[in-house]
Amino acid sequence: MATEKEFLSEYRLSDYERPSVTADVAAFMIRSEENSSYRRNPENKLSLLLIKRGGHPFKGMWALPGGFLQSDETVEECALREIKEETDVLPVSIMPVGVFSRPDRDPRGWIISSVYVSIIGDESVKQVAMDDASDAQWFNVSFEKDGGGGYHLELSYEDIVLNAVLTEESSGFGRTFFSIKDSGSLAFDHAAMIASAITALRRAAESYDTIFDFLPEEFTLSAFQKVQETILNTSFQPANFRRMVSRYVEETGSFVRGQGHRPAKLYRRKKQ
Amino acid sequence: MATEKEFLSEYRLSDYERPSVTADVAAFMIRSEENSSYRRNPENKLSLLLIKRGGHPFKGMWALPGGFLQSDETVEECALREIKEETDVLPVSIMPVGVFSRPDRDPRGWIISSVYVSIIGDESVKQVAMDDASDAQWFNVSFEKDGGGGYHLELSYEDIVLNAVLTEESSGFGRTFFSIKDSGSLAFDHAAMIASAITALRRAAESYDTIFDFLPEEFTLSAFQKVQETILNTSFQPANFRRMVSRYVEETGSFVRGQGHRPAKLYRRKKQ
DNA sequence: CAAATAGTGTCTCTAAGACAATATCAC
């Protein structure tokens, strides 16, 4: 009878066929768009990083950034590494969305993907000024229920518009997965990944913790509110929103001036 | 310049080293334990299925059921298959917990594991009367915060008691991961998997949907309440619990009699 | 002054917690 040490010295993993494993990341950013009137606060848009595929398969189509898992890292580390490579920014937060593993999901062969949501915060954004000719671009995101039980995902960047249609497949346990009716020129099963990622992001954004990752150190309550409204695609009464978040923030003492209206107090996150 | 078809016909995945992929499942069941007094309703215990390892590594230690992913199935299907093999029951629900992928987590080599929670409902339980000599057993579960910021996991079956100690590692986005201080004779990193699984289960049980998977078609509100209390490790005022769930259930018209106290109405889940 | 946001106060409504009281059975 072999000891564990003897067993391991002779053990070979080659008995089983092995899949390739990738990590794909849905990296979100909030973009502020300056407004016409000097008085108006900037509008916010939720945007998502996509990469134009340079090679086969799905050549020329848009896809989530991602790459193959290496044997010296965890899947989370792989996801973070991919984002860093594409944006030069290391995200604060990363959240698992699910494993996409249908055997036919990749025409190259048996490749399963672990998908993450990440948030690129406001501070970092300034460094991420992307070259217009680059293969990596931030797309504006719209994701809504359409009339007949389906969902419509629209991603747009300048004159490029990707339209995908999905239906809810399973939603037990607070997670939602989608099946693709029309992939809208997104590569692989990435339309479904993006839909799941947005659902997970919105769910997480209901607790305010997540929102802070999108904000700079010091922020106004209006900015805070706009970010949450942008993610959740809803709106709040300012008075109620202030009351709701008051537990989580504290005043810094400084103000934002020069905006054509009453100066706003700056707040920071309150450490519990 | 090659077409996509030409590209794929020549593409080989062999450039990258590939990990083995497994699915491990934390399958929970609620066990009713008959009480001393004929009047008293049965007590509930949350229990978890563990398998005693027959071979190296970790021979003789207890582990979650699981197995290698096959190339004709998704990871979810693999998880369901493993549960079916061990219990002969196909669970109603399955929920992803996370991917465990530290390169050193398995002494046999590079093996990453996707972990799921599943629930074995009351109906099925009768078929799962396990042989006492079997390698598969249902362990009573206790998982609580200890004084100093750590967590204590206790799994017990007859005279076997496994005690693991863990600390919270990351808990962003409503998911919690743990690092192992003392594995308590659980194989691999399964103590951390179990801790994450229980956390995910409790979180899900806060919405009543999950609870129904533990209940038979027709149930009393006390039974419903006890199941939720068992999972969440809390207690409610019966009056308040009834009010809280009234939206989700409807009366069947029948009663449970012969219990030494007022007969209880039977309810069923209300379809929305 | 006009336009815009910043900020406060208050009413209402709903859901949850606490708790008292009654109903009904098997033995």
Added chain:
DNA sequence: GTGATATTGTCTTAGAGACACTATTTG
């Protein structure tokens, strides 16, 4: 009757939504 659970009702409190009102700035 006793001991147990089943069931109903009511008071209170916390939090969210609606909304009216005031404050402050820049051009």
